[in-house]
Amino acid sequence: MSLIAALGRSFLALLATIGRVTLFAGATVGHLLRPPFYPREFGHALLAIGYFSLPVVGLTAFFTGGALALQIYAGGARFSAEAVVPSIVAIGMVRELGPVLGGLMVAGRVAASIAAEIGTMKVTEQIDALVTLSTHPMKYLAVPRVLAATLVLPVLVAVGDSIGILGGFVVGVLRLDFNAAAYMRNTVDFLEFWDIGSGLVKGAVFGFIVATMGCYHGMRSGRGAQGVGRATTDAVVSSSVLILAANFLLTEVFFSA
Amino acid sequence: MIALHDVHKAFGAKRVLSGVTLEMPKGESMVIIGGSGTGKSVLLKCILGLVVPDRGRISVDGQPAEGGDRDAFLARFGMLFQGAALFDSMTVWENVAFRLRRGRDKLPRPAAREVAVEKLRRVGLGPEVADLYPAELSGGMQKRVGLARAIAADPEIIFFDEPTTGLDPIMAGVINDLIREIVTEMGVTAMTITHDMSSVRAIADRVAMLHDGVIQWTGPVGEMDRSGDPYLDQFIHGRADGPIAAVR
Numbered sequence: 001m002s003l004i005a006a007l008g009r010s011f012l013a014l015l016a017t018i019g020r021v022t023l024f025a026g027a028t029v030g031h032l033l034r035p036p037f038y039p040r041e042f043g044h045a046l047l048a049i050g051y052f053s054l055p056v057v058g059l060t061a062f063f064t065g066g067a068l069a070l071q072i073y074a075g076g077a078r079f080s081a082e083a084v085v086p087s088i089v090a091i092g093m094v095r096e097l098g099p100v101l102g103g104l105m106v107a108g109r110v111a112a113s114i115a116a117e118i119g120t121m122k123v124t125e126q127i128d129a130l131v132t133l134s135t136h137p138m139k140y141l142a143v144p145r146v147l148a149a150t151l152v153l154p155v156l157v158a159v160g161d162s163i164g165i166l167g168g169f170v171v172g173v174l175r176l177d178f179n180a181a182a183y184m185r186n187t188v189d190f191l192e193f194w195d196i197g198s199g200l201v202k203g204a205v206f207g208f209i210v211a212t213m214g215c216y217h218g219m220r221s222g223r224g225a226q227g228v229g230r231a232t233t234d235a236v237v238s239s240s241v242l243i244l245a246a247n248f249l250l251t252e253v254f255f256s257a
Numbered sequence: 258m259i260a261l262h263d264v265h266k267a268f269g270a271k272r273v274l275s276g277v278t279l280e281m282p283k284g285e286s287m288v289i290i291g292g293s294g295t296g297k298s299v300l301l302k303c304i305l306g307l308v309v310p311d312r313g314r315i316s317v318d319g320q321p322a323e324g325g326d327r328d329a330f331l332a333r334f335g336m337l338f339q340g341a342a343l344f345d346s347m348t349v350w351e352n353v354a355f356r357l358r359r360g361r362d363k364l365p366r367p368a369a370r371e372v373a374v375e376k377l378r379r380v381g382l383g384p385e386v387a388d389l390y391p392a393e394l395s396g397g398m399q400k401r402v403g404l405a406r407a408i409a410a411d412p413e414i415i416f417f418d419e420p421t422t423g424l425d426p427i428m429a430g431v432i433n434d435l436i437r438e439i440v441t442e443m444g445v446t447a448m449t450i451t452h453d454m455s456s457v458r459a460i461a462d463r464v465a466m467l468h469d470g471v472i473q474w475t476g477p478v479g480e481m482d483r484s485g486d487p488y489l490d491q492f493i494h495g496r497a498d499g500p501i502a503a504v505r
């Protein structure tokens with residue numbers, strides 16, 4: 001009996017959390033459209049979220065592209081289809097691995113830092129101070145970060161896609177004896193616009209998720225260092241899970257013809 | 258005038274305020290005293306709407322504090338937080354000038370900086386600290402920067418949460434004089450929390466003592482010593498024995 005009660009309580013708590021997150025995301029979007037705007041904060045966020053994520057996203061993509069080429073070559077060899085390597089690497093990268101891995105890497109980096117920063121501001125009363133200085137914390141803290149992440153993640157994904165394909169190319173040419181020109185031609189010929197476009201849309205959605213979860217958990221941070229630590233963990237875990245769930249849903253919507 | 262009527266606030270099972278009723282006349286300096294953890298900081302936050310009371314009414318000049326135009330309401334206030342609450346991503350002068358740099362009559366950067374440096378001077382900090390970050394300052398210096406930020410936009414009502422805690426006696430004297438000066442010369446309504454009885458005597462027109470969730474005593478500072486209230490007497494003389502338990 002108590003087991004059922006516990007299950008019920010957890011389920012209700014989950015529903016309440018989903019409700020709160022949805023309201024928070026809605027409020028962020030609402031504030032996005034109404035002044036005042038904070039271009040300086042937005043610029044900072046672009047730099048912190050976009051520019052400084054380039055190395056980690058690039059490295060991840062490069063190694064993933066290389067490994068993908070090796071795997072597809074090995075798999076393709078079983079039915080003499082080694083020639084598919086360039087196009088499958090490209091399609092796999094731009095449709096799936098570029099956005100998902102990019103999103104996850106940014107979740108680890110950005111959701112954590114946003115949650116820690118805002119959480120610290122919360123526990124040291126800086127958010128209260130913002131309010132008394134007539135500045136809305138959602139507008140000043142959440143909106144610039146969410147907007148920046150949503151706009152910049154597609155760019156990161158595009159960069160990741162290119163570097164991932166390059167990784168496949170390097171491995172293909174150096175290790176698997178592909179002809180460089182033929183590899184390039186194969187990559188370009190079989191790639192369709194929507195392969196790339198769908199990945200960029202996913203990137204934007206993941207960016208929104210990462211920044212929103214970072215801000216949400218930061219603003220709800222409990223008291224003290226422990227509260228901030230907890231908020232940071234929650235932000236990373238929840239944004240990672242949401243990214244994977246959203247990825248599945250988006251793939252279903254985009255490609256289940 | 259700020260009026261509180263029967264304000265209640267509990268955090269979970271812990272009741273902090275249980276029926277606070279208090280009136281603060283305009284242009285006067287009210288000091289709130291009371292034991293550590295009695296809810297003095299919570300009381301100030303209730304007035305500003307940072308903490309939402311469970312019950313009770315709070316009004317400023319007859320206008321209810323909640324609802325209405327929050328921006329216009331908050332624009333009348335300045336607040337020094339107990340932990341200073343400086344923005345650590347900004348330099349000292351940007352902290353002080355934060356309010357001046359936004360809103361309807363926002364100042365350009367050089368002018369705002371000038372005002373900030375002037376306010377810093379009033380709290381005993383030289384222009385060389387203006388470009389430092391809060392993390393590079395001592396606790397007492399941070400407190401004074403918080404004070405400069407609270408008075409920067411010349412608000413009508415200013416709340417000071419323990420303005421002199423952590424300061425040396427001379428600096429505490431400077432801050433006490435500053436608060437007194439702001440009230441008498443600029444007609445500001447000030448509400449100060451302090452544990453320092455010499456500050457109380459230097460700053461206060463009226464004193465209110467918070468104990469056990471209610472205002473235990475309130476009156477002009479001159480009557481504080483002959484109130485006949487055992488709680489107040491124990492508090493101002495710092496005696497360990499009396500009606501207020503030492504372990505709370």
Ligand SMILES: Nc1ncnc2c1ncn2[C@@H]1O[C@H](COP(=O)(O)OP(=O)(O)OP(=O)(O)O)[C@@H](O)[C@H]1O
Pocket residue numbers: 268273291292293294295296297298299300339
């Ligand atoms: N956000 C909060 N969540 C839970 N409890 C809180 C919160 N804010 C304050 N409290 C509790 O309310 C009580 C009063 O806190 P408050 O900070 O107002 O005390 P205080 O009178 O200012 O004490 P001090 O003189 O030490 O600053 C404390 O027991 C504190 O634990």
Ligand SMILES: [Mg+2]
Pocket residue numbers: 297298299339418
């Ligand atoms: Mg306090």
